[in-house]
Amino acid sequence: MVRAVGDFTTLRRLKISFVYISESRLYFFLNHFPPILGLMSERELIARAKAGDFSAFSALIDKHKSRIYGLARKLAGNDQDAEDIMQDTFLKAIDKIGQFRGEAAFGTWLYSIALNEGRSLLSKQKWTELQPVEAYLPSGGSSDMHSEQAARLFDWKDPHKLLEQEELRAIIDNAIAELPYQYRVAFLLRYSEELSIKEISELIGESVAATKSRVLRARLALRDTLSSSFEVKYAKKV
Amino acid sequence: MPKKCSDYIQDLNDYLDGEISPELCEEIDKHVGECKNCRLMVDSMKMTVKLCREGKSEELPVQLQDKLTSLLKKRWDEKFKSSQK
Numbered sequence: 001m002v003r004a005v006g007d008f009t010t011l012r013r014l015k016i017s018f019v020y021i022s023e024s025r026l027y028f029f030l031n032h033f034p035p036i037l038g039l040m041s042e043r044e045l046i047a048r049a050k051a052g053d054f055s056a057f058s059a060l061i062d063k064h065k066s067r068i069y070g071l072a073r074k075l076a077g078n079d080q081d082a083e084d085i086m087q088d089t090f091l092k093a094i095d096k097i098g099q100f101r102g103e104a105a106f107g108t109w110l111y112s113i114a115l116n117e118g119r120s121l122l123s124k125q126k127w128t129e130l131q132p133v134e135a136y137l138p139s140g141g142s143s144d145m146h147s148e149q150a151a152r153l154f155d156w157k158d159p160h161k162l163l164e165q166e167e168l169r170a171i172i173d174n175a176i177a178e179l180p181y182q183y184r185v186a187f188l189l190r191y192s193e194e195l196s197i198k199e200i201s202e203l204i205g206e207s208v209a210a211t212k213s214r215v216l217r218a219r220l221a222l223r224d225t226l227s228s229s230f231e232v233k234y235a236k237k238v
Numbered sequence: 239m240p241k242k243c244s245d246y247i248q249d250l251n252d253y254l255d256g257e258i259s260p261e262l263c264e265e266i267d268k269h270v271g272e273c274k275n276c277r278l279m280v281d282s283m284k285m286t287v288k289l290c291r292e293g294k295s296e297e298l299p300v301q302l303q304d305k306l307t308s309l310l311k312k313r314w315d316e317k318f319k320s321s322q323k
Contacts, residue, residue, distance in 0.1 A: 052318045054311060061310065065303070070296030083302060087309060094313050133247050137279075153278040156285055172289050191287045216251045223279075223286045 042106050049097055057097065061090055064107050067193070068114050074188050075118045077177040085121055089114040104202070111193070112203050115185060128180045133213070136220035154231045162234055171233070175225040179218055186211060187218035241269070243276050254284055 040048075040059070048056035065086070072085035092113050100109055159168055176184060182204070189200045201211040246266055252258040253266050270276045298306075 054314045054318075057314065058307065058310070061306075065306070066296070066298050069298045069302075073296040082296075086298075087306060090306065090310055091313050094310060094317055134244055137244055137247065153275045153282070155278055156282050159285070159289065168289070172292075176290065187290075191290060212251070216248070219251060219283060219286060222290070223282050226286060226289070227282060 043102065046097075046100065046102065046106060050100075057094070060106060061093075064110050065090070067107070068110055071111070071114060071188060071193060072118065074176065074192060075181075075184060076122060077173065081121055085114060085117045088117040088121070092117065108199065108203065111189070111195075115203060118185075119181070122181055130180065130183055130217045130221050133217055133220060136217075136224055154227050156227065156230055159230055162237060163230075167233070171226065171229045175222055175229065178225055179221060183214055183218035183221065186214040187222065190215045191219075241265075243269075243273060246276070250280070250283060254280065254287075 040056075042060065042063075045056045045060045049060060068089055069082060069086045072089070073079070073082040076082045076085060089110060093110060096113070100106070104112075163171070176187075179187065185204060186200060189195045189203065190197070195203070197208055197211050197215065200215070201208045204211065204214075206214070246253075246269060249258055249262060249266065253263060256263075258266075270280050
């Protein structure tokens with residue numbers, strides 16, 4: 001009967017209201033043709049996966065695996081650790097699928113597992129605090145950037161025009177890798193995964209205010225690192 | 239008393255992400271128009287996010303997809319076979 005429910009939903013999605021078919025033929029049809037998983041909602045796939053249907057779980061993973069791998073790749077900064085984080089995330093999802101209550105979206109649930117896996121795998125990486133936001137002002141903490149004492153900020157112009165593509169990519173990847181882990185997570189979730197501050201705060205277990213501050217400090221620190229690198233690279237080009 | 243540059247720094251992300259009130263947005267626009275350092279700061283903060291969003295898409299390599307599927311199937315069978323016993 002479970003299969004029948006799934007297939008009736010599929011028929012509804014295909015806007016098939018009436019099917020002239022005898023009951024015995026209908027059950028033959030339902031029992032001999034597999035359900036179209038690609039047309040099912042996430043909720044239906046989760047229900048099937050919880051009941052032990054691997055193809056439903058696989059269809060769920062298919063929807064999210066590239067994003068999880070992309071996040072893991074950016075978090076880890078290398079292919080091997082990214083592969084480990086991704087695999088461990090989905091293996092953990094199998095172990096915990098019975099506990100998934102649907103309070104968060106399935107993708108968000110996977111993110112939270114991936115962040116935990118990333119944290120344990122990359123635990124040897126530095127977990128330091130960044131400076132307060134004021135320290136990233138060019139005046140180095142003094143409040144007024146108009147003042148004569150304030151250093152003139154380096155003008156980036158257009159890095160695409162001034163640097164080779166590969167060179168630029170390496171600078172960006174290194175700058176992200178230099179961010180302390182908790183700041184890298186906040187920055188990537190906000191600007192690479194485009195989650196809201198509220199979603200990130202729930203994922204990392206911090207208040208909205210603390211999350212906002214973390215994202216801002218990450219962005220300022222990243223800007224600072226990129227600026228120093230561009231200044232050095234541009235000088236070499238002249 | 240006029241605001242200083244540092245008074246705006248806490249709001250910069252919200253300003254750049256379009257998540258502040260129109261009044262504050264207008265005020266920061268005006269300040270940025272008058273302060274060269276703040277303009278360079280804002281431009282480079284915008285560029286920071288733009289640059290980090292660029293780059294190759296992290297598509298899962300095909301050989302990794304196959305490996306992942308067989309690994310997950312193995313764990314799945316272990317989990318559900320053991321729960322049926």
